[in-house]
Amino acid sequence: MAEGKVDPVHQFTIEPLFGTDHWSIAGYNIAFTNSALWMAITAIVLLVFVGGGAKRQLVPGRWQMAVEGLTGFVDNLLKSNIGPAGRKYLPYVFSLFTFILFANLLGLLPLALVGLHPFTATSHFTVTGVLAILSFSIVLIVGFAKHGLHFFSLFVPHGTPVLMIPIIFPIELISFMVRPFSLGLRLFVAMMAGHVLLEVLSGFVISGTNAGALTFGIAALPSFLLMIGICALELLVAGIQAYVFALLTCVYLNDAENLH
Amino acid sequence: MPQIAQLATTYASQVFWLLVFFGLIFFVIGRGMVPKVMATVDQRDKQIADDLSAAEAARAAADAEEEAWRVQENKRRAEAQALIATAKAEAASTTQASLDVASGKIEQTVSAAEARIATARDAALTEIEGVAASAAQDIVSRLAGLSVSAEQAQGAVKGVLANG
Numbered sequence: 001m002a003e004g005k006v007d008p009v010h011q012f013t014i015e016p017l018f019g020t021d022h023w024s025i026a027g028y029n030i031a032f033t034n035s036a037l038w039m040a041i042t043a044i045v046l047l048v049f050v051g052g053g054a055k056r057q058l059v060p061g062r063w064q065m066a067v068e069g070l071t072g073f074v075d076n077l078l079k080s081n082i083g084p085a086g087r088k089y090l091p092y093v094f095s096l097f098t099f100i101l102f103a104n105l106l107g108l109l110p111l112a113l114v115g116l117h118p119f120t121a122t123s124h125f126t127v128t129g130v131l132a133i134l135s136f137s138i139v140l141i142v143g144f145a146k147h148g149l150h151f152f153s154l155f156v157p158h159g160t161p162v163l164m165i166p167i168i169f170p171i172e173l174i175s176f177m178v179r180p181f182s183l184g185l186r187l188f189v190a191m192m193a194g195h196v197l198l199e200v201l202s203g204f205v206i207s208g209t210n211a212g213a214l215t216f217g218i219a220a221l222p223s224f225l226l227m228i229g230i231c232a233l234e235l236l237v238a239g240i241q242a243y244v245f246a247l248l249t250c251v252y253l254n255d256a257e258n259l260h
Numbered sequence: 261m262p263q264i265a266q267l268a269t270t271y272a273s274q275v276f277w278l279l280v281f282f283g284l285i286f287f288v289i290g291r292g293m294v295p296k297v298m299a300t301v302d303q304r305d306k307q308i309a310d311d312l313s314a315a316e317a318a319r320a321a322a323d324a325e326e327e328a329w330r331v332q333e334n335k336r337r338a339e340a341q342a343l344i345a346t347a348k349a350e351a352a353s354t355t356q357a358s359l360d361v362a363s364g365k366i367e368q369t370v371s372a373a374e375a376r377i378a379t380a381r382d383a384a385l386t387e388i389e390g391v392a393a394s395a396a397q398d399i400v401s402r403l404a405g406l407s408v409s410a411e412q413a414q415g416a417v418k419g420v421l422a423n424g
Contacts, residue, residue, distance in 0.1 A: 013262040014270045028272035035270075036277035043281040046289060054293045056300045058307065064300075071297045090298065091290030099285050124263050126274035131282070192263070 008199035012123055012192065035127070038119040042103045050098075070098065074246065081250035082257050089253055092138065096131060097246035104191060104238030108231070122241075123191040125184055132184030135249040139179075143256035154255055183248055190241045194234040201227045392417045 016031035023030050053067025060068060074094045078086030100122055107120025121127050143151040155172035156165055201223045208220030393413040400408045 009261055014266050014274070016273075024272075025276070028276070029269065030273045030276040031270075032277070033270065033273055035274055036281075039277055039281040043285050046285055050289050050293045050297070054297050056296060058300075058304055060300075060304075068297055068301050071294055072301060075298065091286060091294055094294050095282065095286040095290035098289070099282055121278070124274060126263070126267065126271045127278050130275050130278050134282075188263075 008196045008203065011117070011119070011195060011199060014124075034117070034119045035121050035124060038106060039103065039121045039127075042099060042106055042121065045106065046098055046102050049102075070094075077246060077250055081247070082254045085257050086250070086253070089138075089250075093246050093249055093253075096135070096249060097242050100131070100187065100245050101239060101242035104242060105235070107191070107195070108234055108238060120191050120195060122187055123195055125188040128188040129180075129184040131187075131245070132180040135183060135245075135252065136180040139249075139252045139256045142253065143259070146256065147259050151256070151259065154259060179248075179252060183245065187241050187245055190237055194230070194237055197230060198227060198234065201230065389414065389417055389421065392421070 014033045014035050016033050017037055018032060020032040021029075023032065050067055050070075053064045055061070055064050057064060071090075071094060074097055075087070075090055077097075078089055078093060082089070103120065103122045107118050107123065109118050111118045143154070147153075155169050155176065157168065157172070160168050204223040205220045205227070208215040208218075208223065393410065393416075396417055397408050397410065397413040400406050400413070
């Protein structure tokens with residue numbers, strides 16, 4: 001990279017690692033990329049975190065308290081949105097929430113200081129889209145398995161006048177079909193925007209500092225201060241986006257489970 | 261934007277590895293560990309609830325015990341009061357009876373004494389009459405040289421005595 005030139009979207013580039021370019025199944029390339037590596041790291045960190053807390057002690061230690069707090073948080077989310085029937089979705093929603101949360105947070109780690117480049121898997125819509133389609137598929141499967149064709153009454157809200165049904169039905173259907181897109185794109189856009197913003201600001205800091213004392217004062221220093229604030233904001237966004245994804249999945253599951 | 265520029269060449273790898281690692285998380289953590297963690301939490305909640313209800317039951321039992329004790333204590337106290345009242349009444353009636361007996365005895369003694377006194381006085385009066393009559397007889401015979409019969413003297417004395 002040329003000095004003072006920072007490509008803000010370079011961080012999202014997917015690179016095959018360890019010479020696995022040619023790996024493929026049935027003609028589909030499945031190279032182990034940096035994205036896959038960070039998903040693996042996410043899985044391992046999560047495994048260590050939850051595994052360390054699954055000690056099953058009656059009087060919990062700090063670590064166990066932290067894990068129980070996290071599971072309890074997701075359990076409450078399900079309970080308040082779906083009710084007691086929400087317990088069976090806990091494994092899925094917990095996996096979803098923690099995977100997104102850990103992937104978001106790991107992507108924000110300042111590992112570039114030691115020469116590593118963190119990669120945020122959730123900043124790719126191929127990843128968030130698959131998660132969104134998973135959630136949407138579960139909603140569809142549960143909805144049709146539980147209510148059969150009666151599930152279509154979801155698109156006719158309670159108390160709709162008969163005259164309005166032909167208009168309301170397509171509107172509700174479209175808003176329902178848009179759900180997987182909004183779910184996947186929201187997370188992808190939020191993560192990408194934050195990382196691009198940080199990268200652009202860091203570009204200002206680098207070129208401003210290189211261009212002399214004046215530009216350091218008027219461009220680099222304010223950008224650096226702004227970056228500190230935005231880093232904090234990004235940590236918040238990482239949590240909020242994971243929460244929003246899990247919460248919306250719960251809300252949609254509630255539609256399928258309880259149907260109005 | 262690499263997300264779009266690299267879409268065609270990387271989507272299969274992205275989807276594949278996401279499913280691998282998300283599946284790992286789902287099956288190992290979500291289905292394997294989370295239920296255990298939740299079971300521990302539920303068990304702890306249940307134990308706390310049980311302990312609380314046991315404590316509540318023990319408190320209720322203690323309250324009932326205290327109430328029973330209080331009732332018994334009140335009964336005992338009432339019994340004791342009744343016993344004291346009976347004893348008091350008994351003592352009072354006994355005292356009254358012995359007082360009655362004593363006062364009867366005293367009355368008897370007093371009336372006997374009074375009768376004795378009356379008898380003595382009568383006797384004394386009779387004696388005085390007799391003495392006065394004989395004295396009057398004597399005086400009359402000495403002074404007037406008259407011999408007066410005893411009956412006359414006595415009648416005179418009685419008349420004087422009766423007049424005061």
